[in-house]
Amino acid sequence: MKAVCWMGKSSMETRTVPDPELINPHDAIIKVTRTAICGSDLHLYDGFIPTMESGDIMGHEFMGLVEEVGPEVTNLKRGDRVVVPFTIACGNCIFCKKKYWAACDNTNPNAHLMEKAYGYSGAGLFGYSHMMGGYSGGQAQYVRVPFANVGPLKIENDLPDEKVLFLSDIFPTGYMAAENAQIQPGDTVAVWGCGPVGQFAIASAFMLGAARVIAIDRFQERLDLARSLGAITVDYSEEDVSVLTALKDLTSGVGPDSCIDAVGLEAHSNELQGIYDVVKTALFMETDRPSVLRQAIQAVRKGGTLSIPGVYGGLLDKVPFGAAFGKGITMKMGQTNMHNYMKPLLERVEKGQIDPSYIISHRITLDQAPEMYKIWRDKKENVTKIVIDPWA
Amino acid sequence: MSSSPLTEKPYVEDLPRSTGASVVVSGRYLPPPEDKDGKLWVRTSALVLKDAQVLYAMWRDVEAAPQWQEHLVEVVETGPGTSRWSMRTSNDDDSKVITWESEVLADEPGVRIAWRSIGGDVDQAGEVIFDAAPNGVGTVVTVLQEFRMGKLASAWETLVGRNPKQAVIENLRHFKALAETGEIPRSQLDPHGDRGVIGNFKRSSYGETVPTPTGGN
Ligand SMILES: NC(=O)c1ccc[n+]([C@@H]2O[C@H](COP(=O)([O-])OP(=O)(O)OC[C@H]3O[C@@H](n4cnc5c(N)ncnc54)[C@H](O)[C@@H]3O)[C@@H](O)[C@H]2O)c1
Ligand SMILES: [Zn+2]
Ligand SMILES: [Zn+2]
Numbered sequence: 001m002k003a004v005c006w007m008g009k010s011s012m013e014t015r016t017v018p019d020p021e022l023i024n025p026h027d028a029i030i031k032v033t034r035t036a037i038c039g040s041d042l043h044l045y046d047g048f049i050p051t052m053e054s055g056d057i058m059g060h061e062f063m064g065l066v067e068e069v070g071p072e073v074t075n076l077k078r079g080d081r082v083v084v085p086f087t088i089a090c091g092n093c094i095f096c097k098k099k100y101w102a103a104c105d106n107t108n109p110n111a112h113l114m115e116k117a118y119g120y121s122g123a124g125l126f127g128y129s130h131m132m133g134g135y136s137g138g139q140a141q142y143v144r145v146p147f148a149n150v151g152p153l154k155i156e157n158d159l160p161d162e163k164v165l166f167l168s169d170i171f172p173t174g175y176m177a178a179e180n181a182q183i184q185p186g187d188t189v190a191v192w193g194c195g196p197v198g199q200f201a202i203a204s205a206f207m208l209g210a211a212r213v214i215a216i217d218r219f220q221e222r223l224d225l226a227r228s229l230g231a232i233t234v235d236y237s238e239e240d241v242s243v244l245t246a247l248k249d250l251t252s253g254v255g256p257d258s259c260i261d262a263v264g265l266e267a268h269s270n271e272l273q274g275i276y277d278v279v280k281t282a283l284f285m286e287t288d289r290p291s292v293l294r295q296a297i298q299a300v301r302k303g304g305t306l307s308i309p310g311v312y313g314g315l316l317d318k319v320p321f322g323a324a325f326g327k328g329i330t331m332k333m334g335q336t337n338m339h340n341y342m343k344p345l346l347e348r349v350e351k352g353q354i355d356p357s358y359i360i361s362h363r364i365t366l367d368q369a370p371e372m373y374k375i376w377r378d379k380k381e382n383v384t385k386i387v388i389d390p391w392a
Numbered sequence: 393m394s395s396s397p398l399t400e401k402p403y404v405e406d407l408p409r410s411t412g413a414s415v416v417v418s419g420r421y422l423p424p425p426e427d428k429d430g431k432l433w434v435r436t437s438a439l440v441l442k443d444a445q446v447l448y449a450m451w452r453d454v455e456a457a458p459q460w461q462e463h464l465v466e467v468v469e470t471g472p473g474t475s476r477w478s479m480r481t482s483n484d485d486d487s488k489v490i491t492w493e494s495e496v497l498a499d500e501p502g503v504r505i506a507w508r509s510i511g512g513d514v515d516q517a518g519e520v521i522f523d524a525a526p527n528g529v530g531t532v533v534t535v536l537q538e539f540r541m542g543k544l545a546s547a548w549e550t551l552v553g554r555n556p557k558q559a560v561i562e563n564l565r566h567f568k569a570l571a572e573t574g575e576i577p578r579s580q581l582d583p584h585g586d587r588g589v590i591g592n593f594k595r596s597s598y599g600e601t602v603p604t605p606t607g608g609n
Contacts, residue, residue, distance in 0.1 A: 005585035015585040023582075024575040025609050053594045055585035072574065092572040094439055094530060106569040109577045109604055112558065124577060130598050136582035144582060147573070 003140035009047035012370040020144035025072035028148035034161040035062035051131040060086035062138030082152035085338035091150035102335035172341035174200020177309035180332035181258035185209035190256040194222035198262035255301030264310025287314030308333035434557040437534040444522040459608040515540035576607035
């Protein structure tokens with residue numbers, strides 16, 4: 001089959017690789033009908049997440065048709081149409097039982113690598129480094145899905161793939177980001193990053209009762225999408241714009257009730273601190289560039305909530321923890337507990353409350369993917385979301 | 393205080409069972425024993441959402457151990473409480489095999505099992521304790537194992553690429569996954585593109601050349 005392989009930092013190649021096979025009794029093989037490139041994939045492309053091996057198959061946002069199931073798979077059969085969550089959960093451990101699916105105890109075969117770095121290991125993820133399990137991803141024609149009784153969501157309607165594909169990650173991720181923001185009706189919420197995760201965080205913040213959402217980015221097409229959802233936008237790259245002042249001005253000097261960092265470890269910054277982070281990460285003295293996190297901690301109101309769906313991988317420098325403490329803020333974060341959100345969000349799509357396909361800008365083939373990674377990283381061609389048809 | 397399971401080996405004596413897995417004795421936390429005099433110790437525990445009796449039976453079924461313990465080729469029961477173990481000395485299927493006999497020292501259904509090796513290529517002793525979790529949900533499985541630096545430990549270290557302590561930790565992880573889900577998560581057989589020299593080097597440094605046990609699947 002064809003698959004997009006990580007061949008080193010800034011190097012993706014579409015290769016012919018063996019087809020996946022059933023390995024464990026709860027496995028299913030999915031014939032991928034649509035897959036996507038995620039902002040998280042950029043962290044792999046740019047070499048920020050360690051333990052990638054050349055030859056690794058990328059991709060954690062995918063859906064398709066069940067091709068084959070293992071002997072213990074009871075709720076899927078060949079031909080079923082499914083969306084697969086990017087986190088792999090067993091359904092039986094204490095964390096799954098508590099609905100912290102992303103913290104599943106039993107799905108990372110390389111848990112010891114993550115234990116060394118993080119103390120404890122979270123769930124295995126598709127196509128997201130060996131520390132996160134070493135599973136092959138879904139930017140391919142076929143993919144093996146472990147614990148298929150637990151993860152895949154059956155799609156039993158005739159909605160096109162593009163309307164349900166993002167239930168595999170970014171829609172639930174944006175939704176959990178808004179939930180983690182602890183929004184009360186009438187609140188003002190600031191969202192950094194108007195990429196796909198930011199978009200769904202904005203839409204979800206309104207669903208959860210926010211009166212106002214302030215969206216921050218520098219790309220016009222993304223700010224336009226945010227305004228189309230009803231957000232007030234701030235272009236941080238404009239001369240004379242200070243994000244902190246803007247947020248103060250827009251909140252009667254109080255600060256947003258909740259702040260959402262939908263950017264993560266590769267935040268862009270044109271201030272002095274940004275240069276500091278670029279130099280430090282280049283010298284391996286710091287692993288992440290937390291300029292949005294710093295800003296969000298400064299910006300949030302006293303007693304407010306900071307929700308962090310943006311990914312951080314390692315050690316952060318100059319995080320104003322004193323400000324966080326001084327204002328008594330709450331911080332919530334983490335990989336999305338996908339399984340909690342897929343079904344309820346599918347219902348919203350079915351009822352026509354939201355059409356997630358509005359963020360798609362590019363539809364490509366597997367062969368075009370390596371080139372598109374570059375465009376996606378550089379945010380060229382007004383790219384907002386790339387969807388791949390593996391059979392085109 | 394009676395003999396502490398944490399400071400002495402093969403405990404045929406009664407354990408102080410006042411607390412969760414005897415990590416706490418008389419209200420005080422006891423760290424795992426220190427390595428000394430050529431002895432290595434490892435203590436590790438896991439919360440498993442299964443009944444203690446079920447877990448005990450799974451552990452006691454020594455002939456099934458190769459399903460979840462790394463590198464084991466075969467375990468044969470040779471008598472009441474005795475068994476013969478054979479283990480690969482490298483990650484290749486056709487590698488040399490070392491064998492040893494093992495004897496059960498304590499066997500309390502649903503509570504604990506203690507064992508030690510007798511003769512053969514290795515010198516090790518161990519114990520597993522099954523304790524109700526403090527909040528009543530699940531069973532805390534604690535393994536305490538001791539090795540003398542001998543053929544087994546050095547085979548592990550040098551040929552297999554797993555430090556013996558890590559192997560005990562991984563085996564308990566496999567045991568838990570198998571008990572809770574009926575399988576052990578595996579990704580080594582997934583398809584991939586060309587690994588190249590660096591990719592292959594990384595695989596072995598991440599422990600991915602150690603074959604994950606099949607869980608009997
Ligand atoms: N928590 C999870 O489970 C989860 C799941 C999916 C994605 N993510 C993470 O969410 C983040 C966003 O993902 P995405 O797909 O939307 O990526 P993306 O790269 O498309 O979007 C990031 C956006 O942030 C903007 N940005 C960069 N620097 C900024 C700054 N200083 N201020 C304001 N905006 C800035 C960029 O212009 C871009 O539009 C990534 O870190 C991704 O890894 C997390
Ligand atoms: Zn993603
Ligand atoms: Zn689990």
